[in-house]
């Protein structure tokens with residue numbers, strides 16, 4: 480069937496987040512890692528392409544997003560979703576705005592909306608300002624993110640330098656008046672030449688209103704949560720459902736590994752809880768990795784019983800991250816960690832690991848690429864925005880939980896693994 484929605488995600492955990500919430504509609508969701516080389520004769524109702532473009536130079540990000548759009552259009556999609564982080568992570572120059580503007584041009588769209596709100600995970604947009612729980616974004620732990628530190632909470636100010644056309648706001652007071660009022664406000668703003676509209680949302684009911692008002696736009700942009708009511712609306716358009724939403728696990732075997740390159744506050748708590756529960760764990764030091772390579776970590780892994788699901792992490796407090804970045808540079812510090820975790824993932828698979836819990840979007844991108852995964856089927860949700868995903872890697876069936884840095888409860892790693900426990 481032709482896809483009801485074609486989505487492009489700027490990182491891999493973001494893509495599984497989106498795919499998991501689309502799957503709540505009950506319709507089949509296929510997640511492609513990167514732009515497929517060939518068309519698929521049987522695309523799913525919801526097609527998601529995962530890119531790793533959040534921190535790339537804007538021209539490269541735009542080129543990848545255009546290629547993804549081309550594939551989705553060729554598959555028959557006519558409505559599109561540009562998914563970025565619920566904490567609006569971007570470099571100062573992009574890539575949220577440049578990609579949105581490029582997709583708008585391709586689609587002939589005069590206006591689009593931006594709504595990163597994800598109420599279930601504590602992300603709310605009010606008067607154009609993004610909150611993480613009760614904290615403004617710039618006062619939340621996101622201010623210390625290793626690659627995209629967010630030091631402003633105002634989405635208009637963040638977006639304006641990233642786009643050529645004018646940025647405006649449809650605020651909560653308008654959203655509270657319902658879909659028709661929001662539609663009228665978007666038309667009024669369009670009349671003023673405003674192409675990029677931040678839309679407030681603090682609760683799921685707001686997302687329902689926004690979805691109803693905007694469902695016919697060729698391009699919608701936002702966090703994953705807005706796609707959830709959209710999926711419900713599109714899936715209810717009377718087309719047959721192509722298969723059930725959640726895929727079944729492929730009996731992945733007892734070996735497991737947890738790999739964490741996320742330094743978010745929630746991941747730090749999850750790493751600490753997992754280690755405290757007595758699981759084997761190895762901490763990676765980026766400076767040591769840069770000087771000595773990954774050999775010692777591979778040696779450690781080779782001695783581990785993978786049925787105990789060992790943890791390997793570079794996760795560290797902001798001061799330690801800054802110290803590594805001062806020594807190596809921001810990019811190199813991230814890259815050595817990503818490369819090491821990717822190598823360790825392949826080594827773990829070759830020793831029998833079949834379940835992989837991976838924390839961090841950039842990290843997940845590096846790991847899935849190294850595992851040679853090109854397509855994921857979406858399974859049961861472990862936590863809001865984190866489903867188990869099933870794939871093939873090196874000829875074997877594997878299960879992957881790609882966890883966004885800030886998602887999940889403290890016991891996430893053990894909880895995820897227990898869902899696919901093999902006796």
Ligand SMILES: Nc1ncnc2c1ncn2[C@@H]1O[C@H](COP(=O)(O)OP(=O)(O)OP(=O)(O)O)[C@@H](O)[C@H]1O
Pocket residue numbers: 490492493624625626740741742743746765793794795799800801803804812813814815816817838839840841842843882883884885
């Ligand atoms: N100790 C460290 N020092 C410096 N950089 C690190 C360290 N540990 C991890 N990193 C890098 O920090 C980056 C973390 O980004 P990543 O996207 O993986 O996590 P996240 O941003 O918390 O997750 P998400 O994007 O899903 O919210 C990666 O590039 C990783 O390699």
Ligand SMILES: O=C(O)[C@@H](O)C(=O)CO
Pocket residue numbers: 490492493494496497563564565566702703840864883884
């Ligand atoms: O939207 C989110 O918060 C996540 O899906 C994400 O993009 C993390 O990288």
